Amino acid sequence: xxxxxxxxxxxxxxxxxxxxxxxxxxxxxxxxxxxxxxxxxxxxxxxxxxxxxxxxxxxxxxxxxxxxxxxxxxxxxxxxxxxxxxxxxxxxxxxxxxxxxxxxxxxxxxxxxxxxxxxxxxxxxxxxxxxxxxxxxxxxxxxxxxxxxxxxxxxxxxxxxxxxxxxxxxxxxxxxxxxxxxxxxxxxxxxxxxxxxxxxxxxxxxxxxxxxxxxxxxxxxxxxxxxxxxxxxxxxxxxxxxxxxxxxxxxxxxxxxxxxxxxxxxxxxxxxxxxxxxxxxxxxxxxxxxxxxxxxxxxxxxxxxxxxxxxxxxxxxxxxxxxxxxxxxxxxxxxxxxxxxxxxxxxxxxxxxxxxxxxxxxxxxxxxxxxxxxxxxxxxxxxxxxxxxxxxxxxxxxxxxxxxxxxxxxxxxxxxxxxxxxxxxxxxxxxxx
Ligand code: FAD
Numbered sequence: 001x002x003x004x005x006x007x008x009x010x011x012x013x014x015x016x017x018x019x020x021x022x023x024x025x026x027x028x029x030x031x032x033x034x035x036x037x038x039x040x041x042x043x044x045x046x047x048x049x050x051x052x053x054x055x056x057x058x059x060x061x062x063x064x065x066x067x068x069x070x071x072x073x074x075x076x077x078x079x080x081x082x083x084x085x086x087x088x089x090x091x092x093x094x095x096x097x098x099x100x101x102x103x104x105x106x107x108x109x110x111x112x113x114x115x116x117x118x119x120x121x122x123x124x125x126x127x128x129x130x131x132x133x134x135x136x137x138x139x140x141x142x143x144x145x146x147x148x149x150x151x152x153x154x155x156x157x158x159x160x161x162x163x164x165x166x167x168x169x170x171x172x173x174x175x176x177x178x179x180x181x182x183x184x185x186x187x188x189x190x191x192x193x194x195x196x197x198x199x200x201x202x203x204x205x206x207x208x209x210x211x212x213x214x215x216x217x218x219x220x221x222x223x224x225x226x227x228x229x230x231x232x233x234x235x236x237x238x239x240x241x242x243x244x245x246x247x248x249x250x251x252x253x254x255x256x257x258x259x260x261x262x263x264x265x266x267x268x269x270x271x272x273x274x275x276x277x278x279x280x281x282x283x284x285x286x287x288x289x290x291x292x293x294x295x296x297x298x299x300x301x302x303x304x305x306x307x308x309x310x311x312x313x314x315x316x317x318x319x320x321x322x323x324x325x326x327x328x329x330x331x332x333x334x335x336x337x338x339x340x341x342x343x344x345x346x347x348x349x350x351x352x353x354x355x356x357x358x359x360x361x362x363x364x365x366x367x368x369x370x371x372x373x374x375x376x377x378x379x380x381x382x383x384x385x386x387x388x389x390x391x392x393x394x395x396x397x398x399x400x401x402x403x404x405x406x407x408x409x410x411x412x413x414x415x416x417x418x419x420x421x422x423x424x425x426x427x428x429x430x431x432x433x
Contacts, residue, residue: 001093002177003027004086006034007072008105010098010128010234011057013064013169017128020167022096028177030090031065033058035076035190038104049195049318050229050352055187056199057235062184070176076185079108083115092121098128098234101263102356103273129234130260131155131163131242134267137260144268145261146278146371152257164243197318199352200226202236209248216251219309219321220394225252226319228353231259262361265371272360272370275341281433282369286425287339294342296412297332300400303411306386307331309399316399318352323389329366330380335418337425340367368426376426379419 005022011033013019022029040051062072075082086092095116100109113123127133137154138144145151187194204225215223230236238256245253266273277283296302300311310324320328325347332343344363348354364370390396393403402408 006097015166015237018096018098018126023172031072051192052195071181099125134264213251262357266357277369284429288337303409304382305396312399333367334422
């Protein structure tokens, strides 16, 4: 009999909770990864760099395993069908995996659980992706927090070394099943192209963390960690990163707490992951579904240089600086009054670090419908944001070289008029509620 360990968004062999428990199960462990067609078939862009990232990560895991005469089983297809097949092909005692909190993943895992249960196979899920899960940080009344500051206070109070300890998988590497599997399916066999792109390093320097608090808000600086994609796919461990943060930058630790915060919001209020506003009254807003205006925003041709710089950085690199994510998102929802869900979907398609919980949290915050939302009548002024956070216009000039020439478009909306339209429309909806 064997134990299977199913990798999903935890693509590393070191400090991996579920893998650790699988290796300690007493059964030889066969790791598994599924290229999931439920997800892949929905991706319109066949040059999606995230697929290259995942493929590289699985391939690195395989190389490490091969050095130990072990291997990884790699499948391509629909998970339920694959599991139906695996339970017949292998003599499986137990299946281990790390919990994934997204609605699709929760449904998928429920189905897999049923398939395994029919065969009497235990399905063991472990906490790995976050420091604290949804039920671990609750208010005095036993309810989830919906405001960040008290949540982060409670998070820090609960934190002890215990929660940041690494899982020493390497001590048990001898327990992988010794075998030699088939080659990894190539990206092109799955309909995707390999992208030549340099991904951010999986290492954060302490020097960056030292200056993080003062540099992080300035998009022209390389002042943030670029850990997003690694945290998304689990090529770094959140526990290792949080330990490093604790030693070097409270501000950075705070950002990691935001990540846990939005993960617990998604788990505790799953409606936010299904297209609904966190505050339901905001679903009464009469959005403008104007495709031409939306297109200008997507292409970075709004006539507001900080907004345009951000959108062009996103389109060209798959990354956008956090400050500019806030400004571009607010501009779409409030200045253009376009449904934030359009913007959320556009970011989801483009961001290398796309993560449902954080993206949805960020968008709903910007639209005013989310947790912690600043009152809706606080509307970012994109021009003063640019003056404050890009005072020398370095970031703007990098991404909008024609700014200041005739080639650059005039503002597509007047700030004052847009502001008034937004206030009126929001007020009408919220008065109704
Ligand atoms: P750093 O500043 O170095 O932060 C380190 C890590 O902390 C990040 O990688 C991320 O995991 C976490 N983090 C930081 N800020 C936040 C935050 N506000 N919410 C949740 N986690 C945070 N982040 C994503 O990971 N995926 C998304 O899809 C995403 N979409 C966003 C959409 C909008 C509209 C907004 C306003 C923010 C969004 N963010 C998202 C949050 C934030 O902008 C990114 O995490 C950050 O810019 C990534 O760059 P970094 O890794 O250099 O961040």
